[in-house]
Amino acid sequence: MVPLGSGIVAVNPKVASVSDTISVDIKGYNTHFQEAGSSIKAWLKIDTLKLISCATSVSVANDQSITAKFHVPSIKLSKNDYLFADVVVNDSKDGNVMLDEAIRITNKSDDTLAAMSSSAASSNCIDDIKNTKATYLHFPYRSILYESIRNLYFHVPMWFTMMLIITISLVYSIKYLRTFNLNDDIIAVEASKVGIFFGVLGLITGSIWARFTWGAWWVNDVKVNGAAVTLLIYFAYLILRNSIDDEQKRARIAAVYSIIAFTMLVLFLIIFPRMNDSLHPGNGGNPGFNKYDLDSSMRMVFYPAVIGWCLLGMWILNIRIRMNRITKYFFEK
Template identity: 55%
Template sequence: MKKLWWKILCIALLFYVVFMGLMGPVPHLPILNESIRNTYFHVALWLAMTTLLFASMVYSLMYLRSSNLKHDDVASELAKSGLFYGILGCLSGSVWANFTWGDPWPNDPKLNGAAVGILIYLAYLLLRSSFEDEQRRARIASVYNIFAFAVFVPLIYILPRLTDSLHPGSGGNSTFGSYDMNNDLRMVFYPAIIGWILLGLWFAELRVRIKRINRLREEEFIQTSKPL
């Protein structure tokens, strides 16, 4: 029971976000109109994804320092839930883009960067699947994960800012915080970020537990099936 509180918090926050996100007051801006509600889902999902991938990188670092397989399990599962959020973020973004920019996949540096970022992490999963030995897989995948995050951040957050992009905060557009975030939005936006991060952690935690149970059962199986 002692670890239950953050799951309850997560559910409460997400309920709050869904209800307030669909029914709460929002500022009326030209072009965006009611689709500004997507801020709670699309933008918050991307921020949550970056947080999850950052956490995954931290666990990879911890694995390299300690050689404890548990850390590598956590790193890989966090990367998986980050990848899942990335795909969701792309989908929600393309729904949004369809209504505001008139095209589900406008040729925008940030979108292309995001697609490449997803490819990087798919390559990470492929790399993991191409090793048999667990320690070896964990070490090499950790090295690649750290390397990938270091490339991923400039790809998503720095390069689009240098060019013209449709997203806010790029190519001379002002950033999000400064012009269209009012207090109504903030009241839901910040809980949304926290809620999505918690949900991602929850996914990762469940999958890590499944992995550990499987490993234990395998070890038991090996021990019981030893020749007499």
């Protein structure tokens, strides 16, 4: 199994005062501190002030935890104000790992104007902060996703498969309206059924994933609600089919409704999520996967996974179509 990249899970203490010397316990995830040994470096980084302070000493406890001593720079800070500092650790094995806004820097002393001496922040190691990458193949580390980032290969392809198969349903519905060949209707209805099946799987898996990352089985998100309504429309499509007895008439009316349903699907799953903010990545005017969402190591698995699930869906569809034809053959006989 390809491991996850490394990251920092937590630091302790989380609060520090200016010009203090603090000893910070840093807890890493999938880090190799022991292996990296003496190459470990640690920094406190205050982005707003463009200030970097090096650790005076780093001691390794085990692979997942180190203790670093920092001298918090003397920065100008009024009494109730605070700043956030990021903690960055670099070692030869894991590259750069970082925890954003890890330590809150306050000013305990009544002296509202602490001595301003940013130059005092030792600058001998600043050049060392480079964006070095880990030396081994890994999937990106994301703080609330952790290992569940692998769901990208299961949950997301369900929707890709659903879209593909529902599109087949649309194509054959249109084809039916042009040719009035009942064979096209069989493909359209079976495709919509298999599409619904993959949609339901996508909804259930999404629900599980959401529970343990976003905190609820159902989140009020445009994409989630849109997917649910889309499935409702396709259920209505099946109910409509069941309520008409005459074959030709059923095929014709269902084809008309199927085209309306697909239009709504495009609205719900493609257009609306781009107009509103969504918890899902790649929405809110920024369609698709960008560099931040999906790095090259994940693409390497993701695209084959999508192709594989789509092929599986097509295979199931193919079997169902053939079965439907045989049923019809018996029925007519």
